[in-house]
Amino acid sequence: MSEPTDPSNSLDAAVGRVRAAWGGGSPPGSLLDGWEPGAAGIDEVLRLARLYRTHRREIARARPLAGRVVAGIFFDPSLRTRASMEAACARLGAHFLYLRPGEGSWSLELRDGVRMDGAEPEHVREAARVLSRYADLLAIRAFPGGRDLVEDRREPAIRAFAAHATVPVLSLESALAHPCQGLADLMAFDQAAGGPPRGAPICLTWAPHPRSLPQAVPLSVVRMAAVAGADLRIACPEGWDLDEEVMARAREVSASRGGTISVYRDPDEAVRGAIAVYAKGWGPSRPTEGIGEHYGALPVLDRWRVTARRMGLTAGGRGAFLHCLPVRRNVIVDDEVLDGPWSRVTEQAANREFVQAALLLAWLL
């Protein structure tokens, strides 16, 4: 890598390159599903993220985003997402305003045209418009409700914020996307491959989980592996195939970048020779069958848990184990893997701060 050594010059230049590739020369618009920056924009975001990682202390002393305000609206819990956003803001000198609708701040009505005589005292239209006046960026975390998969795909909370905000909106995880996680994962693939993972075999493996989780993280992995032109192998049981619409677009992008996407039903086969194994529990795309019925059936589930034996099948037996965290030990993956030489989950989580700092700089410098 030949990053320039004067951090403030190179910071301006690197931000300029992100804006040239993604924003047409201006600060970019919202980041909701992760496709927005395009392949060139994503490359530049990662380059800026690496610059931030290398020069974090000097940048922190300069506080390039002093006086900037980022509002984080969290409909759902978080550890890494909030902590990494707050750390990135703090080191850049910006302020992260942490809001939880329904806990200390008002519950929000998301539907249009209703007579608001129920439990929610505030409409998302007012919240989005007003917060846009206090903050320079709105970052929204809103999981799907899990009761109506069609309604969930509409992503009502984050889409309403994006429609009514007058500043850019950043997704911190919605029903179908977790773009900051995706960028951190792409950085981890790069680290595992020792350079751009074009053509590199990467396995995304379904894992058992007591709850039927959303597909936001695996779909973001798929998007970023497609952008990278990786040889992506998805291992999952029948009935757990990922969202068709996102997959269709990912296949197109992957092909255009020289990559491949294939689906396996045998996790051992899928990890064979992989440079990285990304494990994640997720629920089915259609509500025809629930994971609940399967979860009791441990013989089946044990087959999907990532073990040291399976990691031994990876490239040189030394493939990277990745997971977005939080991870349920000995359910998703064995202690032996997480505490062993394969695990890169801490570095992967550290990447969250780096990529988010890059995004913040691209929007707010």
Added chain:
Amino acid sequence: MSEPTDPSNSLDAAVGRVRAAWGGGSPPGSLLDGWEPGAAGIDEVLRLARLYRTHRREIARARPLAGRVVAGIFFDPSLRTRASMEAACARLGAHFLYLRPGEGSWSLELRDGVRMDGAEPEHVREAARVLSRYADLLAIRAFPGGRDLVEDRREPAIRAFAAHATVPVLSLESALAHPCQGLADLMAFDQAAGGPPRGAPICLTWAPHPRSLPQAVPLSVVRMAAVAGADLRIACPEGWDLDEEVMARAREVSASRGGTISVYRDPDEAVRGAIAVYAKGWGPSRPTEGIGEHYGALPVLDRWRVTARRMGLTAGGRGAFLHCLPVRRNVIVDDEVLDGPWSRVTEQAANREFVQAALLLAWLL
């Protein structure tokens, strides 16, 4: 407007004028009911608020309040109040310490002389004294309990903090006042009138609400309209007249400033020719009758909801619609008004940051 162009010089001068008018040349004392700064002080606070609005970016880079700490003690929920305080602090370089008694921090005993063997482990005397050592200003939000109107009028929480704190106390809404909202509203009247709203017809209209809300906001509107010498028209049903003690003082102030205050029972009549229509739900001053009985009676309530037709009766049919937010759409006011050309509620909410920044500068620069 002829604001000086060097923000740091003019900031010092503008802060000096606030202190001359309000604090006898020193940083001012507490702001609890909103009368404290006097008419001249209020004028200077708004002038400083406009200066901050114009030069927000430059001021934010200079961080004039670096190292200052503002403790916000929230007994009740909030979106704008917390977000605008936190944004104002962040842009000025101060730190906003957000505390919620009973959630993460201890519940507080407010009564004097009791044997504390119940649920509250900490007395407000200790909380006020200790927080005065960590913070340079205490900002308190404490709604009335709503069970005992006489006790509520005593405003036990904020009055106890004011009695025992050794730094200034700022009300972020109590039973009878919401002075920051009042200042933001006055700025909105100024914006609607295109200059000081002396003599300008302004309508404060009662609106239906599923809950019997406190009068803090309408009373603050009345106080600021009185200080401005506006032609204030209050429209409300019989039995919902505002607190007599506050109204008596407001009539005196209004008269001394060349204004008028009149009460209407017909909302159409009250809005006719108004430059601004301020809608707000509030409960009765005396517990003789509950809003609950009325709320079911929609024919009566529909009469009070603000509609596009009624806004058409304002000055030139283009009067400003104002509300402190959160607002219940299609209960208080129609979507058509809030999303239409009359609405100024977003600008009004934006004013919260500006006036609070002015107050913070007056206290802490």
Added chain:
Amino acid sequence: MSEPTDPSNSLDAAVGRVRAAWGGGSPPGSLLDGWEPGAAGIDEVLRLARLYRTHRREIARARPLAGRVVAGIFFDPSLRTRASMEAACARLGAHFLYLRPGEGSWSLELRDGVRMDGAEPEHVREAARVLSRYADLLAIRAFPGGRDLVEDRREPAIRAFAAHATVPVLSLESALAHPCQGLADLMAFDQAAGGPPRGAPICLTWAPHPRSLPQAVPLSVVRMAAVAGADLRIACPEGWDLDEEVMARAREVSASRGGTISVYRDPDEAVRGAIAVYAKGWGPSRPTEGIGEHYGALPVLDRWRVTARRMGLTAGGRGAFLHCLPVRRNVIVDDEVLDGPWSRVTEQAANREFVQAALLLAWLL
């Protein structure tokens, strides 16, 4: 006192002295039970704390810890601890990241080797490792569960963080220690004695409390009084003697510093001639008898409540009343004492910010 007057020079020098005494010249390691800095290190921390207190405004303007991040993980509620940490961070320019496992951030599994298919989605190993990447220091508050005294003595939460974090860990109260409180208390003893309290009579008196509280605070008082070489008098009922292991070590340290530790069953006798009376409720070391049985028996409890009459028995009748707060008025101590000339509890709480600022500087400058 002859502190140098240029705060930034003297700050560097004072930090250097703390590191020489405690960290072998480097930033120190974790502070968990309070013994870690050693007597010389504790002296230097207090000296740095006094420097911070004297020059707080100038230091705040210089923001010596700009760009630094401190993660505070609060398993339990707090007012002073969080507020004083947040104030110290803000004034030094560092960012305090406030996290509450189970409220907005994930609940944590603390046990090793378990199959995580229960309520906790995240293991402390991942939390500690990941937060070490976002933050430069982890500050943990974790009270004992109170159901199993043997398990509680293991201090599972804070010990797990200390084992897996890759940055220093600071205890903000565990089962057996509250080292920041202990340092603030030592500063208060110094203030009460008008100089180092070597040989000074100090009374730690048990006080009634509706709940059986942990011993963290009284044990930290004992440790710091031992380090100071004070003449410590502990007054408590039979059955409420403090943790034997900590007491054994405290007696050794006390003897080596020329101090004494004695136990009284008569509180009047213990306070006679004392320069400071430190009141605190705590539960028994062994679960053989519960405080619940005693709490109803008011004649017995009244005997232990600190009254003005008892304070009259102190040195010159003007001994300092100390308590870590929150304090239950008229249960632990009478209003007359807390609002009277004896009380030093506000200054004692203010010391929290000063000693914590000193620790932050020692770790992060």
